[in-house]
Amino acid sequence: MAERTQPDASAARRLSTGALLLRIAAHAGALAPLAYLLWQTLTGGLSFDPIHDLTLRTGKPAFILLLLSLAARPAVVVTGVTALRPLARTLGLYAFGYATIHMLIFVGLDFGFRWDLIVGGVLEKRYAVIGLATFLILLTLAATSTRKAARRLGALWKRLHRLAYAAGVLATLHYLWAVKFITFEQWAYAVVLALLLVARLPEVEGRIRRSRSE
Amino acid sequence: MTKIDPSEITPESVYLSRRKFMVGVAALAGSALLAGCGIGGETGETGGSTGGSGTTAAPGGTPTPDELTSFDAITNYNNFYEFSLDKEEVASLAADFVIEPWTVEVGGMVESPRKYSIDELLALYPEEERVYRMRCVEGWSMVIPWLGFPLRLLLDDVKPTSEARYVRFQSLDDPERLPGQRHRFAWPYVEGLRLDEAIHDLTILSTGLYGKRLLPQNGAPIRLVVPWKYGFKSIKSVVRIDLVSEMPESLWMEAGPREYGFYANVNPEVDHPRWSQKTERRIGDFGRIDTLLFNGYDEVAPLYAGMDLRENY
Numbered sequence: 001m002a003e004r005t006q007p008d009a010s011a012a013r014r015l016s017t018g019a020l021l022l023r024i025a026a027h028a029g030a031l032a033p034l035a036y037l038l039w040q041t042l043t044g045g046l047s048f049d050p051i052h053d054l055t056l057r058t059g060k061p062a063f064i065l066l067l068l069s070l071a072a073r074p075a076v077v078v079t080g081v082t083a084l085r086p087l088a089r090t091l092g093l094y095a096f097g098y099a100t101i102h103m104l105i106f107v108g109l110d111f112g113f114r115w116d117l118i119v120g121g122v123l124e125k126r127y128a129v130i131g132l133a134t135f136l137i138l139l140t141l142a143a144t145s146t147r148k149a150a151r152r153l154g155a156l157w158k159r160l161h162r163l164a165y166a167a168g169v170l171a172t173l174h175y176l177w178a179v180k181f182i183t184f185e186q187w188a189y190a191v192v193l194a195l196l197l198v199a200r201l202p203e204v205e206g207r208i209r210r211s212r213s214e
Numbered sequence: 215m216t217k218i219d220p221s222e223i224t225p226e227s228v229y230l231s232r233r234k235f236m237v238g239v240a241a242l243a244g245s246a247l248l249a250g251c252g253i254g255g256e257t258g259e260t261g262g263s264t265g266g267s268g269t270t271a272a273p274g275g276t277p278t279p280d281e282l283t284s285f286d287a288i289t290n291y292n293n294f295y296e297f298s299l300d301k302e303e304v305a306s307l308a309a310d311f312v313i314e315p316w317t318v319e320v321g322g323m324v325e326s327p328r329k330y331s332i333d334e335l336l337a338l339y340p341e342e343e344r345v346y347r348m349r350c351v352e353g354w355s356m357v358i359p360w361l362g363f364p365l366r367l368l369l370d371d372v373k374p375t376s377e378a379r380y381v382r383f384q385s386l387d388d389p390e391r392l393p394g395q396r397h398r399f400a401w402p403y404v405e406g407l408r409l410d411e412a413i414h415d416l417t418i419l420s421t422g423l424y425g426k427r428l429l430p431q432n433g434a435p436i437r438l439v440v441p442w443k444y445g446f447k448s449i450k451s452v453v454r455i456d457l458v459s460e461m462p463e464s465l466w467m468e469a470g471p472r473e474y475g476f477y478a479n480v481n482p483e484v485d486h487p488r489w490s491q492k493t494e495r496r497i498g499d500f501g502r503i504d505t506l507l508f509n510g511y512d513e514v515a516p517l518y519a520g521m522d523l524r525e526n527y
Contacts (some may be wrong), residue, residue, distance in 0.1 A: 007524050114502075180352060
């Protein structure tokens with residue numbers, strides 16, 4: 001979902017074994033937290049506050065997958081392995097998937113669709129507003145993640161999908177504000193996000209590319 | 215149905231079914247034991263000056279009786295940062311916590327300062343059962359059958375002087391035994407109450423729950439329970455109680471002055487700055503129930519007559 005140069009025109013091209021394994025690993029890795037969560041839900045392995053547990057354990061994978069999606073581009077820049085590039089889309093879509101479940105749990109399971117409470121009580125809180133904004137960005141990016149959409153949007157597509165970085169920033173703030181107090185873990189994610197933003201600067205990318213080709 | 219000694223050791227399952235049975239009986243007989251237990255909602259309790267209304271408004275406002283939270287949940291889902299930030303990790307980390315010997319030093323502005331052992335406290339102040347709702351500032355709640363005695367009895371005996379206006383409580387300060395104290399906060403844990411709050415009959419020092427001695431994860435061997443305030447006010451593993459003239463600064467006030475005030479009364483109209491306090495999840499149930507002012511213990515309202523509760527959060 002993060003920006004990429006252009007949708008791959010030669011789709012029919014056969015994948016190398018390495019690229020194929022990479023794709024399988026990405027799908028398996030992205031689905032693993034959900035599989036584990038489902039297993040624990042069905043076997044009674046959740047915490048004593050199961051809704052809270054479900055909320056956290058769908059939000060966090062959404063967040064981490066979003067960061068990993070943003071990391072795909074710098075990973076290509078640093079390693080030169082172009083097969084990493086499509087992971088931006090794959091992981092970004094999974095981030096959207098987890099974020100959707102996260103939202104549904106919050107609205108449906110936790111608040112039982114009591115819109116009076118959600119709008120009157122929760123949506124005035126900055127963590128909730130920003131969480132919703134993040135979700136809307138991810139929704140937009142997921143909806144325009146197809147090749148067809150990219151072709152139709154042309155140059156706009158690139159700019160639109162730069163919003164993935166905004167989603168990363170908002171998701172980080174959402175996490176920092178939602179927790180009781182900020183621990184090392186949240187700071188670590190914030191640092192990772194900052195590094196990803198710096199790595200996206202054109203001068204930084206240029207430098208890394210040059211130093212690699214030397 | 216005659217009175218059951220609360221300290222009688224009873225398996226939880228039997229205990230629970232007996233309690234449920236007792237609730238029904240109390241509706242007819244008005245049991246001395248249950249009068250102070252705060253589960254009188256469905257019994258039409260009249261004599262309970264100590265128990266609160268005993269009901270919680272469900273969505274839509276229908277009162278529902280409070281069911282006891284399971285012993286399993288009460289003893290395995292704990293906010294006790296001196297052991298861990300992970301609520302489900304506290305019980306195992308606290309399992310070997312040594313609570314003997316233990317003394318509680320009561321002093322400050324009192325005429326008769328004194329050190330008590332737990333056995334002395336138990337001998338001086340017979341335990342009674344109090345079933346209280348416990349509302350965590352994080353937005354979840356439990357219903358807990360505590361054993362304990364009113365703090366007032368202890369304070370009466372040490373005789374606060376006329377200058378004493380507040381009570382300051384302090385937890386054990388020992389990073390060797392409390393590994394969480396090695397970092398993060400300005401340990402030890404400190405809490406405070408205004409003197410009139412401290413001597414209110416709902417305020418107890420608890421030494422047990424579910425008819426047994428407290429387990430370390432619940433604040434063994436002795437802790438405060440103030441049911442109309444957020445759970446963090448009910449300081450665990452108390453070693454010092456001082457009568458003071460100035461409002462004590464609690465650990466949470468120090469850590470987040472904008473988010474945690476001195477009073478910390480449960481109040482659905484006064485949100486935590488970052489999240490809503492209008493509703494809560496009752497552990498063991500699904501979904502949310504409305505949070506009640508003073509956690510439903512309306513009898514404490516006169517303590518705050520004329521006070522701006524938003525200002526004094």
